[in-house]
Amino acid sequence: MTNEELKIAVSALFPSVTYDETGEYLTVLISPAELSPLMNGLRSNGDLSFDYLFCLTAVDWKTHLTLVYHLQSKVHRHVLVVKAKITDIANPVIETVSDIWQTANFHEREVYDLFGITFTRHPDMRRILLDESWEGYPLRKNYVDENMIEI
């Protein structure tokens, strides 16, 4: 499907989404509360059929955090990007997608480890790359560490 057809198909299922077409891929913007129905729909709908989640990450914009999901369909070969904006940076929470795509299990643990975003209903929510006793979330822009030698 082309980007135009994708927009029509996604809007038919979820009228409340907005789009950002400045980048290379079509980007869908959604609020964190509505993430789970959108992701379930994208996976299960036969025309969309996004069965391959190839990148799950977060970006810290200082006033808010954005979760970015890159999805592809192996059947139809189209690519879609979903972004969810979390405004509560003191206590960021969002729902997991690891029951839809099993690769999200490790990726969400990494996002929790480095950004501090908690994923509800995740089967194993703990740090993956750093020690269990590490304090702080290193990839945040306000991370301070006296052991880090900065240029």
Add this chain to the structure above:
Amino acid sequence: MAETEKMIFPAQLHQTADGGIVVSKLDEMINWARSNSLWPLVFGTSCCAIEMMSAADAKYDWSRFGFEVARATPRQADLIIVAGTIVMKMAPVLKRLYDQMPDPKYVIAMGACTISGGPFFYNTYSVVKGVDHVIPVDVYIPGCPPRPEALLHALITLQEKIKHETYFGKSKETGK
């Protein structure tokens, strides 16, 4: 005057009627035996481990110098070649491995990451900036990664360092 011959190990052979007498210093014999049969521990964390494997293969061949038998367990190893970056999560593991090795044990720090943190010195939160913060090091090899010949040079340097050790009598350096 008894005849003496040059031997392949550090000793002198005095010919006598039936065979001969070998005379040597015990320090030299022990050092010769120890330096020519150092068994390294299989330990490699990142890219330098590939160059260490290249030093073990047929082209560079460290088994010419006696390092062939790489042990998997620290209880049977004499030498640990720290090949690769050490991060804060790995440092206690390295210390435990070093403690499990029996004396005499030696450490070679291979690569820039083990000397000082290397290319990961600035703006990293998890890298130990030099493995000598964790265990004492005998030989340092600069490079990122160092060539296998550099590793062989380090092994020979370690052998020469071992040949200066003393177990009996006065030490050459300190005089004690």
Add this chain to the structure above:
Amino acid sequence: MNLLGEDIITEEGEFVINIGPQHPSTHGVLHLKVWLDGEIIKRVQPHLGYIHRSIEKMSENLSYRNFIYATSRMDYLSAHINNQACALCVEKGLGVEATPRAQVIRILMAELTRLSSHQLWWGCTGLDLGAVTPFFYAFREREQIMEIMEETCGARLTQNYSVPGGIMYDIHPNFQKRTKDVMKQIKSKFQEYDDVLTGNVIFENRTKGVGYLSAADAISFGCTGPTARGSAVSCDIRKWHPYDGYEKLQFDEITETGGDCYARYMVRMHEMKQSVSIIEQLIDNIPEGDFQAKTKVVLKLPKGEFFQRVETARGELGVYIVSDGAASPYRIKYRSPNFSNLSALDHMARGCKIGDLVAIMSTIDLVIPDVDR
């Protein structure tokens, strides 16, 4: 509670052992907690982070030319392909395309890297399963390729040859002749590889039927590269989203239907032959011209995000750069193939024995610094 004060929950008759982080397998520092019932594996839990060098945080303070060196150290066996991915992503942001000469040379280096990576994998697979001879045979060929790389790029392992715009400097005059000679020699060795390991009855018994991964599971776990292609999932980025001129080349995407360790092994063996064929197509047809497109001295990407996907020897690498207009990236994320391939290990290993776990790990072909970044 165990000695470290952790709660390990086991059922009747089960016990937990640790494999790693220091172990004689050559993959790196991977710590596996394995729940066992006798010798049957009930569950495998990987513990990562023993080589987490904070590359993503470090790159936020480096310029767009400088950050490429760290990716050579991520998956060091496909170092050139990682560098190529970063250079391509920056070029995408700048709107610059590499010159034709640079593109062809980048592909040649990428295929040489893929070939040498698969050879090392083959040697280490033999070593993990108990055969020591393949290790020496594999390094014999690999050393020749590394000598070619050293002559042109200056380094054996961490080449850093790709820059945004092209390549750093032109190829050595000996490059073409040497590569042709080495390709001729490597082609004559493929039969030897098959004689030593592939047809060996012990090897076949240890890998056939072991570690089954279905196609649907491979896609759900995000597996890519030979790990997924062994389960009949078509995912070669060189075919799906070609870059740097791959669309003009004649080569096959290798898939096998077995889904077990033997199928993944055969995928890599055939891929080596495809790499040799690509190199032979290009080695005499390197276009003349500049080796680097003109770019500014200080590179600044416009505001926005850029994603570049390439096919490394282990799967799909994605470089995701978020830029806010400055001279350093605001956020870099590396979607590494080994991170996703490793997440499928638990699923593949349940019900197998410990010896099978070694076979599964060696056919997934993990490089742990790529998992931890």
